[in-house]
Amino acid sequence: MVTIHHYMVLSAVLFFIGVFGVLFRRNLIVIFMSIELMLNAVNLSFVTFARYTQSMDGHVVAFFVMALAAAEAAIGLAILVMIFRNRSTVQADDLSLMRD
Amino acid sequence: MELVVFYTLAAVAVSGALLMVTRKNPLAGALALVVSMAALAALFAMLHAEFVFLLQVLLYAGAIMVLIIFTIMLLNLSPQELKERPVGKLKGLVIVAATIVGFLGFIRVLFELPEGVPFVSPTFGNIEEVGALMLTSYLFPFEVISVLLLVAIVGVVILAKKVI
Numbered sequence: 590m591v592t593i594h595h596y597m598v599l600s601a602v603l604f605f606i607g608v609f610g611v612l613f614r615r616n617l618i619v620i621f622m623s624i625e626l627m628l629n630a631v632n633l634s635f636v637t638f639a640r641y642t643q644s645m646d647g648h649v650v651a652f653f654v655m656a657l658a659a660a661e662a663a664i665g666l667a668i669l670v671m672i673f674r675n676r677s678t679v680q681a682d683d684l685s686l687m688r689d
Numbered sequence: 690m691e692l693v694v695f696y697t698l699a700a701v702a703v704s705g706a707l708l709m710v711t712r713k714n715p716l717a718g719a720l721a722l723v724v725s726m727a728a729l730a731a732l733f734a735m736l737h738a739e740f741v742f743l744l745q746v747l748l749y750a751g752a753i754m755v756l757i758i759f760t761i762m763l764l765n766l767s768p769q770e771l772k773e774r775p776v777g778k779l780k781g782l783v784i785v786a787a788t789i790v791g792f793l794g795f796i797r798v799l800f801e802l803p804e805g806v807p808f809v810s811p812t813f814g815n816i817e818e819v820g821a822l823m824l825t826s827y828l829f830p831f832e833v834i835s836v837l838l839l840v841a842i843v844g845v846v847i848l849a850k851k852v853i
Contacts (some may be wrong), residue, residue: 591695593802596736599699601795603706603725605788610710612784613776618715618761622722625753626706629729632741639814640736643807648819649827651741655748656834660841662753666760667848673764682774 596637603630617672617679621665628658695735702728713771719758726750737809740819 603626610623632651639647673679705725709718730745776784812818823831 590806591691591735592804592806594799595695595699596732597799597802599702599732601792602703603729605792606703606706606710608788609784613781614710615774615776616715616771618757618764619710619718622709622715622718622757625749625757626709626722626725629726629749632745633729633732636733636736636738636741639738640809641803641807643809643813645814645819645822646826648738648741648814649823651738652744652819652823653827653830653834655744656838659748659753660838662756663841663845664848666756667845669760670763671848679764679766679770680774 593637593641597634600630600634600637603627603633615681617669617681620681621662621669624665625658625662628654691735695732698728698731698735701725702732713773715761715766715771716758719754719761723750723754726754736814738814740814740816743816 607623607627607630610626611620614620614623632654635647635651635654637647639645639651669679672684676683678684702725705721705723705728708721709725712718712721726745726749730742730750733742733745
C-alpha cells in the first residue's frame with residue numbers, strides 16, 4: 590500500500606535536489622533546469638494531496654503551475670540567449686554588474 | 690506490487706534529478722531531466738491524475754524540454770565555458786545546514802498527515818471532470834493564465850529582437 594507519506598518524501602527529495610542545483614551550480618542552464626525540477630516536485634505534492642483528499646482542485650492547480658512553467662521557460666531562455674549574445678557567458682557569477 | 694512499481698519509479702525520478710544536477714554538460718543534464726519527468730508522469734498516472742499525466746508528457750517532457758535542449762544546442766558552448774567553478778567551503782556548509790534544517794521541519798509535518806488510502810471513483814481526475822472544474826470554479830484564474838501567456842509571448846518576441 591502506497592501512502593501519502595511515500596509521495597511526500599519523494600516530492601521533498603526532488604525539491605531539495607533542485608535547491609542544491611540552484612545553490613551549488615553556476616551554469617545558468619543547469620540553474621534553470623533545477624527550477625523546473627522544483628516546480629515538478631511541487632506539482633507532485635499537489636496531485637498527491639488531491640488524491641488523498643479526494644478533491645480534484647489539486648489537478649487544476651497543477652495545470653496552472655505547468656502553464657506558468659511554460660511561460661517562465663520561454664522568457665527565461667530568451668533572457669539566457671540575450672545574455673549569451675551580449676556577454677558570451679552562461680556563468681552566473683560573471684554577471685555581477687548589479688552587485689559591484 | 691504497487692509498492693514495487695512506486696519504488697522503481699521513485700528511483701528513476703531521483704537518479705534522473707541527481708544526474709541533472711551533477712553533470713557538467715547541460716545537454717546530458719537535460720536528457721536526464723526528461724527521464725526524471727517521464728517517471729513523474731507515471732507517478733501521476735498512479736495517483737489517478739489522468740489529465741495531469743497527459744499534460745506532464747505533452748507540456749513538460751515534450752514542449753518545455755525541447756525548448757531547453759534547442760537553446761543548449763543553439764548556444765553551442767565550448768568545454769572551457771562549461772568549466773564549473775566550485776562554491777566556497779563556508780557557503781557550501783551554510784547551504785547544507787540550512788537544507789537539513791528545512792528537511793527536519795518537513796519531517797515534523799509528515800507525522801501529522803493521515804494514514805490510509807481513501808477510495809476514489811473511476812472518473813476521478815479524468816479530462817472531463819477536471820475540465821468541468823477548471824471552467825466553473827476556476828474560470829477566473831484560467832482566464833488570467835491566458836493573459837499571462839499572451840504577455841509572455843509578447844515579452845519573448847521583444848527580448849529576442851536585436852533592434853527594437
